Amino acid sequence: MTSGESVTVPASDRKRPHRLAVMLRSQMRNIAPFLTLICLFGFFAAASPSFATLDNLGNILTQISVTGIIAVGLTFVILCAEIDLSIAAIANVTGIAVAYFTLQESYVNIANVPMPGWAAILLALALCALLGLVNAFGLTVIGIPSFIMTLAMMQIAAGISALLVRGQIAYKVPPLVTTLGSTSIGGIPWIVIVAALMLLGGHLVLTYTRFGRYVYMVGGNREAAEYSGLNVKLILGSVMVISAVCAGVGGMLGVAHFGSAQQNEFDTYLLDSIAAVVVGGTSLFGGRGGIGNTIVGLFVLGVLNNGLDHVNIDSFLKILIRGLILLAALVINVYAQRLRERTAD
Amino acid sequence: MSAGLKPILELQEITKAFGGVEALRGVDFALSPGEIHGLVGENGAGKSTLMKIIAGVHADFSGRFILDGRETRFRSVRDAHAAGIAMVHQELSVAPDLSVAENVFLGNQPTNRFGFVQWRRMAREAGEQLKRFGIDVDPMSRLGDLPIGLQQLIEIARVLFSGARIIILDEPTSALSPPEVERLFATLKRLRDEGTSIVFISHFIEDILRVSDVVTVFRNGRKVAETRAADTSKPALIEAMIGHGREALEETYTHDIMLPPPAEKPVVLNASGLSLARSLRDVSFDVRAGEVLGIYGFMGCGQLELARILFGKLKPDQGSLAIAGEQKAFRSTAGARRAGIAFVPESRRDMLFHQEPVYKNISISVLDRISSLLLKPSREREIAARQVDQLRIRPAAVELDLGMLSGGNQQKVALAKWLSYPPRLLVLCEPTRGMDVGAKDDVIHIVRDLRAKGLAVIVLSTEPETVLSLADRIIVLKRGAVVREFSNERISKDRLLEAA
Numbered sequence: 001m002t003s004g005e006s007v008t009v010p011a012s013d014r015k016r017p018h019r020l021a022v023m024l025r026s027q028m029r030n031i032a033p034f035l036t037l038i039c040l041f042g043f044f045a046a047a048s049p050s051f052a053t054l055d056n057l058g059n060i061l062t063q064i065s066v067t068g069i070i071a072v073g074l075t076f077v078i079l080c081a082e083i084d085l086s087i088a089a090i091a092n093v094t095g096i097a098v099a100y101f102t103l104q105e106s107y108v109n110i111a112n113v114p115m116p117g118w119a120a121i122l123l124a125l126a127l128c129a130l131l132g133l134v135n136a137f138g139l140t141v142i143g144i145p146s147f148i149m150t151l152a153m154m155q156i157a158a159g160i161s162a163l164l165v166r167g168q169i170a171y172k173v174p175p176l177v178t179t180l181g182s183t184s185i186g187g188i189p190w191i192v193i194v195a196a197l198m199l200l201g202g203h204l205v206l207t208y209t210r211f212g213r214y215v216y217m218v219g220g221n222r223e224a225a226e227y228s229g230l231n232v233k234l235i236l237g238s239v240m241v242i243s244a245v246c247a248g249v250g251g252m253l254g255v256a257h258f259g260s261a262q263q264n265e266f267d268t269y270l271l272d273s274i275a276a277v278v279v280g281g282t283s284l285f286g287g288r289g290g291i292g293n294t295i296v297g298l299f300v301l302g303v304l305n306n307g308l309d310h311v312n313i314d315s316f317l318k319i320l321i322r323g324l325i326l327l328a329a330l331v332i333n334v335y336a337q338r339l340r341e342r343t344a345d
Numbered sequence: 346m347s348a349g350l351k352p353i354l355e356l357q358e359i360t361k362a363f364g365g366v367e368a369l370r371g372v373d374f375a376l377s378p379g380e381i382h383g384l385v386g387e388n389g390a391g392k393s394t395l396m397k398i399i400a401g402v403h404a405d406f407s408g409r410f411i412l413d414g415r416e417t418r419f420r421s422v423r424d425a426h427a428a429g430i431a432m433v434h435q436e437l438s439v440a441p442d443l444s445v446a447e448n449v450f451l452g453n454q455p456t457n458r459f460g461f462v463q464w465r466r467m468a469r470e471a472g473e474q475l476k477r478f479g480i481d482v483d484p485m486s487r488l489g490d491l492p493i494g495l496q497q498l499i500e501i502a503r504v505l506f507s508g509a510r511i512i513i514l515d516e517p518t519s520a521l522s523p524p525e526v527e528r529l530f531a532t533l534k535r536l537r538d539e540g541t542s543i544v545f546i547s548h549f550i551e552d553i554l555r556v557s558d559v560v561t562v563f564r565n566g567r568k569v570a571e572t573r574a575a576d577t578s579k580p581a582l583i584e585a586m587i588g589h590g591r592e593a594l595e596e597t598y599t600h601d602i603m604l605p606p607p608a609e610k611p612v613v614l615n616a617s618g619l620s621l622a623r624s625l626r627d628v629s630f631d632v633r634a635g636e637v638l639g640i641y642g643f644m645g646c647g648q649l650e651l652a653r654i655l656f657g658k659l660k661p662d663q664g665s666l667a668i669a670g671e672q673k674a675f676r677s678t679a680g681a682r683r684a685g686i687a688f689v690p691e692s693r694r695d696m697l698f699h700q701e702p703v704y705k706n707i708s709i710s711v712l713d714r715i716s717s718l719l720l721k722p723s724r725e726r727e728i729a730a731r732q733v734d735q736l737r738i739r740p741a742a743v744e745l746d747l748g749m750l751s752g753g754n755q756q757k758v759a760l761a762k763w764l765s766y767p768p769r770l771l772v773l774c775e776p777t778r779g780m781d782v783g784a785k786d787d788v789i790h791i792v793r794d795l796r797a798k799g800l801a802v803i804v805l806s807t808e809p810e811t812v813l814s815l816a817d818r819i820i821v822l823k824r825g826a827v828v829r830e831f832s833n834e835r836i837s838k839d840r841l842l843e844a845a
Binding site (some may be wrong): 213227230 | 682720
């Protein structure tokens with residue numbers, strides 16, 4: 001992109017197909033994940049009669065809800081070209097905390113501190129926000145790369161979880177959390193509604209607010225953002241807190257959804273969330289993508305996980321297949337990035 | 346084509362488009378052995394694109410590519426290297442964390458028969474080569490610790506001594522001091538006499554005329570002239586480049602400029618006793634409303650650091666800043682912006698968002714003034730359209746991705762973002778570096794307009810012409826200290842260079 005050549009856009013008809021091609025190329029990042037989704041859906045629908053049913057669609061939605069809630073915040077972080085590896089651990093500790101502050105049945109052997117439901121929820125939210133602030137502090141004030149900072153936080157949050165439950169399992173959470181996590185309204189699970197609302201909220205913030213624009217600009221070119229007089233550290237710190245709070249909400253509802261709070265309960269959600277964001281087409285280099293991409297990514301993952309259960313293959317092979325399909329999606333992601341760069345050259 | 350020699354390289358009917366926009370249209374180009382071929386043209390005229398085709402960067406073009414009389418086609422930079430073609434790009438591309446010697450031998454370190462790098466031999470040979478080029482540095486020192494100008498010289502040296510038989514230099518002199526330019530030219534001439542073919546792109550037409558045998562002029566993706574350097578002149582080349590003369594151009598290159606007496610306006614910024622590690626020593630100055638202060642010095646004199654202190658990006662070890670009499674200690678660039686300071690760094694890449702549309706690039710610095718929580722895209726576009734219009738940014742399309750604009754127009758966008766809500770103080774680093782005469786002229790007019798509106802402007806540059814054409818008062822920095830101030834007197838390029 002050195003001395004980018006001068007542009008005089010000719011209006012001749014001869015150019016039109018070419019410009020369409022250019023547009024398609026530059027939209028590759030959004031088109032490719034969507035095509036992946038359609039192909040997967042088509043394949044499983046053809047392979048199994050039980051896959052493409054309304055019931056199963058409901059299953060898929062429910063299955064991706066917790067990942068979806070966590071992925072909202074992660075999308076902000078990845079758009080800034082940072083990473084948050086502590087999301088699953090923070091989700092776990094927040095879920096455990098909300099149970100810790102709730103009166104458990106007598107057979108649960110945890111020295112917990114019962115409180116009113118609203119207080120338990122607020123304390124749990126405060127905890128995840130605090131952990132997010134520590135991430136933000138390490139990243140922006142001390143200057144630890146987010147990869148390392150959140151790796152440490154992953155251990156810290158797991159450690160707090162371990163101390164709170166000491167190997168035991170808690171079952172009770174405040175009524176509001178139980179309702180949102182494990183009941184339905186009009187046939188639609190509350191957790192799906194919460195996930196949809198949070199995704200929508202994330203989308204609105206990223207697209208229509210000044211903060212959202214700053215997130216994209218910081219991710220697009222951090223140096224330029226700084227030289228434009230943006231408070232880059234404040235923005236980076238904010239996304240780390242947003243990520244932790246989204247993870248916390250996902251953790252609380254997840255605990256209600258699973259019906260128990262225990263250690264290492266959310267471990268698979270770390271890779272699932274990152275995969276959802278990146279498979280959807282949000283660039284790991286920042287500045288490109290968004291919640292729309294994350295939603296597509298969530299569905300790719302959801303359809304894949306669910307669909308593999310509907311087709312009759314060796315269950316030990318499924319993990320490998322899942323890995324290969326994710327790899328393919330990532331390869332497409334990187335190529336889409338390159339195509340775009342070439343177009344912008 | 347000189348002396349009737351058979352060309353070593355011949356390009357015929359080259360056409361290259363980027364995203365439906367033609368950067369080159371049916372260009373013929375021939376390079377003879379043992380020739381220095383100068384290339385001039387405005388930004389976006391197609392020079393760099395053509396050279397990147399030769400260097401294998403762009404593999405996708407139409408036309409014939411004939412090397413040594415055989416039609417060929419490079420698929421990558423590696424192919425071009427293998428064919429003996431090397432290029433020094435406009436932007437520095439070195440490995441700052443490696444040693445000088447490793448940079449000189451990047452990609453072909455001497456190894457023994459077990460494949461281990463022969464460090465001592467590498468250091469010795471690198472040192473010898475650089476010395477031949479007039480650079481005396483410890484070959485084992487870390488490259489990133491050296492001044493930028495020196496880094497650029499070392500990058501050039503690497504290519505010059507790589508054994509390539511066709512060498513392309515894209516704006517090699519913009520970061521070099523005059524003695525460094527002399528050494529470069531002497532080396533180029535020696536290599537030419539040894540039979541190497543060299544393509545030399547520059548905006549400095551005097552340089553082109555001094556060093557080239559043949560000069561080719563590009564305009565709008567076409568070759569408009571090719572002539573022996575001895576048979577042409579600067580005005581003739583400029584005429585060919587832009588099609589018509591420009592007035593500020595004359596001014597820029599006049600030999601004597603009269604600096605006005607100091608203005609009686611209020612002081613906007615007072616810097617006192619600024620010091621920073623190894624870069625700045627006790628720098629004090631002030632700048633008044635409606636005044637352009639030029640800060641001149643060679644590469645590495647501390648300008649870059651000084652500019653970053655003014656914009657809150659670096660904190661001085663000692664010294665203080667006062668805006669309109671009020672002491673300020675910026676904790677971030679956001680603080681400096683809120684205090685009414687605007688900043689344009691020397692590198693466009695650090696200032697702009699290439700994948701975002703022009704209007705977002707312009708509105709970014711004023712978003713907090715035009716919107717609180719929610720964005721107002723229509724207002725942003727309106728502001729951007731006004732700036733695009735006032736600064737004559739072409740094409741005048743605010744939705745276009747910034748990366749599609751030419752370098753000069755990008756530089757204008759970097760200015761435009763600060764002008765919709767005029768700041769109190771504008772800090773410009775190298776505002777005209779790498780720009781063609783037309784765009785330079787535009788920038789000069791923009792800065793003069795702003796001065797007339799009462800803005801204080803600081804222009805930091807390593808190019809004497811830039812400072813001379815813009816400043817009302819000039820201070821000269823040398824190794825981090827102010828060594829001379831010019832005010833209310835006659836000044837010429839010679840006197841300025843002498844002071845540095």
